[in-house]
Amino acid sequence: MKALRFDGKNINYLENYPNPDPNETLVRxxxxxxxxTDLEILQGYMSYEGVLGHEFVGVVEESKNKKLIGKRVxxxxxxxxxxxxSCKNGMERHCPNRTVLGIFKRDGAFAEYLTLPEKNLxxxxxxxxxEQAVFVEPIAAAFEIKDQISLNxxxxxxxxxxxxxxxxxxxxxxxxxxxxxxxxxxDNKLERLQKLGIKTKIGIDPAQQYNFDLVVEATGSxxxxxxxxxxxxxxxxxxxxxxxASKENLDLTPAVVNEITLVGSRCGPFRPAINALESxxxxxxxxxxxxxxxxxxxxxxxxxxxxxVLKVVLxx
Amino acid sequence: MKALRFDGKNINYLENYPNPDPNETLVRxxxxxxxxTDLEILQGYMSYEGVLGHEFVGVVEESKNKKLIGKRVxxxxxxxxxxxxSCKNGMERHCPNRTVLGIFKRDGAFAEYLTLPEKNLxxxxxxxxxEQAVFVEPIAAAFEIKDQISLNxxxxxxxxxxxxxxxxxxxxxxxxxxxxxxxxxxDNKLERLQKLGIKTKIGIDPAQQYNFDLVVEATGSxxxxxxxxxxxxxxxxxxxxxxxASKENLDLTPAVVNEITLVGSRCGPFRPAINALESxxxxxxxxxxxxxxxxxxxxxxxxxxxxxVLKVVLxx
Numbered sequence: 156m157k158a159l160r161f162d163g164k165n166i167n168y169l170e171n172y173p174n175p176d177p178n179e180t181l182v183r184x185x186x187x188x189x190x191x192t193d194l195e196i197l198q199g200y201m202s203y204e205g206v207l208g209h210e211f212v213g214v215v216e217e218s219k220n221k222k223l224i225g226k227r228v229x230x231x232x233x234x235x236x237x238x239x240x241s242c243k244n245g246m247e248r249h250c251p252n253r254t255v256l257g258i259f260k261r262d263g264a265f266a267e268y269l270t271l272p273e274k275n276l277x278x279x280x281x282x283x284x285x286e287q288a289v290f291v292e293p294i295a296a297a298f299e300i301k302d303q304i305s306l307n308x309x310x311x312x313x314x315x316x317x318x319x320x321x322x323x324x325x326x327x328x329x330x331x332x333x334x335x336x337x338x339x340x341x342d343n344k345l346e347r348l349q350k351l352g353i354k355t356k357i358g359i360d361p362a363q364q365y366n367f368d369l370v371v372e373a374t375g376s377x378x379x380x381x382x383x384x385x386x387x388x389x390x391x392x393x394x395x396x397x398x399x400a401s402k403e404n405l406d407l408t409p410a411v412v413n414e415i416t417l418v419g420s421r422c423g424p425f426r427p428a429i430n431a432l433e434s435x436x437x438x439x440x441x442x443x444x445x446x447x448x449x450x451x452x453x454x455x456x457x458x459x460x461x462x463x464v465l466k467v468v469l470x471x
Numbered sequence: 472m473k474a475l476r477f478d479g480k481n482i483n484y485l486e487n488y489p490n491p492d493p494n495e496t497l498v499r500x501x502x503x504x505x506x507x508t509d510l511e512i513l514q515g516y517m518s519y520e521g522v523l524g525h526e527f528v529g530v531v532e533e534s535k536n537k538k539l540i541g542k543r544v545x546x547x548x549x550x551x552x553x554x555x556x557s558c559k560n561g562m563e564r565h566c567p568n569r570t571v572l573g574i575f576k577r578d579g580a581f582a583e584y585l586t587l588p589e590k591n592l593x594x595x596x597x598x599x600x601x602e603q604a605v606f607v608e609p610i611a612a613a614f615e616i617k618d619q620i621s622l623n624x625x626x627x628x629x630x631x632x633x634x635x636x637x638x639x640x641x642x643x644x645x646x647x648x649x650x651x652x653x654x655x656x657x658d659n660k661l662e663r664l665q666k667l668g669i670k671t672k673i674g675i676d677p678a679q680q681y682n683f684d685l686v687v688e689a690t691g692s693x694x695x696x697x698x699x700x701x702x703x704x705x706x707x708x709x710x711x712x713x714x715x716a717s718k719e720n721l722d723l724t725p726a727v728v729n730e731i732t733l734v735g736s737r738c739g740p741f742r743p744a745i746n747a748l749e750s751x752x753x754x755x756x757x758x759x760x761x762x763x764x765x766x767x768x769x770x771x772x773x774x775x776x777x778x779x780v781l782k783v784v785l786x787x
Contacts, residue, residue, distance in 0.1 A: 241705065249705030249729065251681060303730070365567060380723075389557065389565030398724045405721040407696075408714045410735035413565065414619070417733040419726035 157471060158266035159452050161196060163204045168452060172206070175262060179270035181217035182228060186289040186446070187264040189459040189467045191320065191375060191397065193257070197456075200398070201259055208264035208469070209257040212279060212288035220273050228276040229291040230269075231425055232256035248422050265449065267471045277425050283432050289468060290439045291428045293320055297327040298431075299423025300371065300394055306331040313337075313367040313386045316374035317344035317355075319442070319466050320396060324371055325353055326437040336363070338382060341463045347441055359385055365413075373397055377405060389413040396420050442466050473787060474522045474582035475768050477512060482523065484768055491578060495586035497533035498544060500524075500787045502605040502762070503580040505775040507636065507691060507713065509573070513772075516714070517575055524580035524785070525573040528595060528604035536589050544592040545607040546585075547741055548572035564738050581765065583787045593741045599748050605784060606755045607744045609636055613643040614747075615739025616687065616710055622647040629653075629683040629702045632690035633660035633671070635758070635782050636712060640687055641669055642753040652679070654698060657779045663757055675701055681729075689713055693721060705729040712736050758782050 158172035175181065188210035196203050209232045215223045234254045235247030242250050256271065257263020279288045297320065300306075312332045314321055317339025325348055328335055336354040339345045345355040356363070359382055368391050372383040375397030383393045393415055399405065410417060431437040444464045447455035449471045459467035474488035491497065504526035512519050525548045531539045550570045551563030558566050572587065573579020595604045613636065616622075628648045630637055633655025641664055644651055652670040655661045661671040672679070675698055684707050688699040691713030699709045709731055715721065726733055747753040760780045763771035765787045775783040 246705065299730075303732075389562065395723060395727050398727045405723065407711060407721065407733075407735070410733065411711050411714045411737055412735070414615075414735045414737055416619075416735070417723075417726065419723070419728070419730045419732070421727055421730055 156267040157449050158206045158262070159208070159449060160206050161204060163202070166197070166207065166452060166456070168450060172266065175268055175270040180215055180220070180223060180273045180276060181268055181270050182211075182213040182230065182276070183216050183268055184211050184213040184264050184266060184471045185227075185285050187211040187469045187471065188289045188293070189455060189469065190293065191318065194456075194460060195375075195398070196258065203258055205257070205260075206262035206264075206266050206269075207257050208266070209255070210289055210292040211264035211269065212285045212291070213269070215276070216268070218273060223273065223276065223278075227279045227285070227288065229279060229288055229425065229429070230256065230271045230277070231275040231422070232258065232292065233422060234261060234272055234275060265452070265469055265471070277429055279429065280433050283429070286443055287432050287439050290323065290442065290466075291425055291432065294323050294327070294428035294431065294437055295423040295425045296320065296396070296421065297324040297423065298427045299420050300324070300327065300396070301331070301427075302424060303418055303420055304369075304392060304394070307368070308332055310334070310368035311366060313370045313383075315370060315372050315379045315383050315386070316397075317341055317348065318373065321373045322347060322442060322465065323437070323439070324373055324396065325351060327431075328371070329353075330431070330436055336367075338386070343463055344465065351438075365389065367391060369394070371396055375399055380405060384409040384415065387413070387415055390415070392416045392418060394418050394420050443468055446470050472583040473765050474578070475524070475765060476522050477520060479518070479520045482513070482768060482772070484766060488522070488582065491584055491586040496531055496536070496539060496589045496592060498527075498529040498546065498585050498587065498592070499532050500527050500529040500580050500582060500585055501543070501601050503527040503785045503787065504605050504609070505771060505783045505785065506609065507634065510772075510776060511691075511714070512574065519574055521573070521576075522578035522582050522585075523573050524582070525571070526605055526608040527580035527585065528601045528607070529585070531592070532584070534589060539589065539592065539594075543595045543601070543604065545595055545604055545741065545745070546572065546587045546593070547591040547738070548574065548608065549738060550577060550588055550591060581768070581785055581787070593745055595745065596749050599745070602759055602784075603748050603755050606639065606758065606782075607741060607748065610639050610643070610744035610747065610753055611739040611741045612636065612712070612737065613640040613739065614743045615736050616640070616643065616712070617647070617743075618740060619734055619736055620685075620708060620710070623684070624648055626650070626684035627682060629686045631686060631688050631695045631699050631702070632713075633657055633664065634689065637689045638663060638758060638781065639753070639755070640689055640712065641667060643747075644687070645669075646747070646752055652683075654702070659779055660781065667754075681705065683707060685710070687712055691715055696721065700725040700731065703729070703731055706731070708732045708734060710734050710736050759784055762786050
């Protein structure tokens with residue numbers, strides 16, 4: 156099959172990559188999104204080698220569960236061992252022996268086919284298009300925030316970063332909070348958020364300092380972390396929604412002095428994400444910038460790295 | 472009066488330092504403890520210049536409230552402006568305009584006299600000795616943990632660090648949790664904890680990794696932070712009880728991947744600290760290593776910096 160494999164240095168387009176694990180459910184990938192994590196992997200994150208990609212929608216071609224065959228599905232990306240305490244307590248996403256689709260010890264979605272255990276798959280209702288369904292995984296990551304903290308409708312909320320994930324986080328936060336300000340850098344991305352009724356700012360002025368009950372850091376940059384610590388009120392909450400690639404000069408002193416609660420946040424629940432797309436609570440309109448065939452991966456990745464671009468999608 | 476003043480580079484012993492603010496309550500200092508924060512200030516923390524010291528017990532000599540005169544007191548160290556939102560909401564400790572005794576814009580306790588507003592002072596019952604009362608401020612800092620999170624008696628708890636503050640934190644945690652392990656480096660300090668019924672370890676072995684529901688980081692070192700991130704379970708809590716002086720290579724990636732909640736924790740409530748000393752729930756026995764007169768500050772600070780020493784106290 157056709158696949159994009161990262162060998163630790165370069166992405167290689169392979170026409171005859173071996174077929175995936177026959178013991179799992181086989182999914183023909185329809186669309187697969189390029190995510191910030193994919194771009195981090197190219198920089199060495201997780202020391203991953205294998206087929207890239209973890210955001211996808213596809214059609215089941217083979218499964219022990221015959222009812223699944225022909226169904227459109229999305230898939231949870233963490234596969235637990237089923238034997239450890241985490242798995243037994245419903246925390247497969249934190250299984251110490253887990254594999255992660257396209258991220259850790261498991262070939263991913265930038266290929267004609269992928270496999271996952273049946274229990275990782277969720278059928279997509281007909282009313283949700285492929286172009287919407289490809290966002291289920293990152294929308295689920297945004298919904299994780301609601302699982303981790305109890306959002307208060309009266310909170311003054313800040314989002315630091317205006318990128319792909321931020322656009323979805325805003326939609327999720329909006330389901331509870333109405334007073335949201337996004338601090339970003341890109342006019343086109345901030346304009347999309349303005350249409351959703353979000354206040355937007357480029358840069359922090361003194362009036363905003365220590366002004367927010369909740370701050371969501373979604374840039375994955377040191378400067379985004381510093382901005383978050385400036386924006387959050389004493390005793391407030393900062394959600395760390397992205398890993399911070401640079402470790403230089405990261406200073407936790409303000410977190411101690413101002414008694415901030417920092418909440419690391421990663422993958423989330425798929426069911427509320429699918430429900431939100433189906434009901435129309437979450438809109439992904441205008442989020443796809445462009446679609447490339449697998450063969451044109453070089454152009455696709457070059458495009459996805461541009462700072463003013465939202466989602467770039469591959470069609471294997 | 473006699474006072475130890477830090478000029479940004481050196482501590483100076485001054486015999487004729489001006490008397491403190493006559494508009495506040497005047498306290499003659501009986502004992503004052505040297506804290507890790509004092510040692511950090513000598514390294515430049517808070518860019519503080521002034522009389523050092525914030526842990527004290529003393530006797531009121533002058534006050535607008537005549538009932539206070541002659542009473543033994545301890546004092547909350549943060550003085551708010553009384554006008555801002557933080558102060559109006561009972562969060563004087565987070566007032567953006569606050570001064571802090573011996574730490575920020577307010578002369579401290581390493582002197583014959585200090586002043587504080589009357590509302591900052593708490594009368595010490597006769598059953599508590601001066602040698603116990605001088606620990607109220609750091610015990611209060613330990614009690615802050617109980618104000619910030621709801622301790623679960625079933626939790627497996629780790630404390631990273633065996634120093635002055637750790638010894639008090641253990642006593643506070645013990646009021647709710649029975650399963651506590653301290654990871655330290657000093658035999659004499661760990662032995663004191665063993666007497667309190669705490670398990671102690673030097674170094675982390677693989678069996679302890681990802682094994683603790685709650686970890687309290689009380690070393691203020693990068694290695695202590697790294698150890699904490701190794702010990703805490705996925706979705707667990709790490710309390711940051713000390714500012715981390717070195718900012719190098721501090722990596723928050725494990726906090727995101729393992730969805731850890733990091734809770735910055737600073738000053739705490741005095742009343743439960745005094746009650747705990749009075750009831751005997753918290754023991755400070757054997758915590759004072761030595762007492763020095765103010766004049767012998769050089770020896771006192773040299774002694775306090777030694778790694779195997781617990782609390783060093785000044786008697787002005």
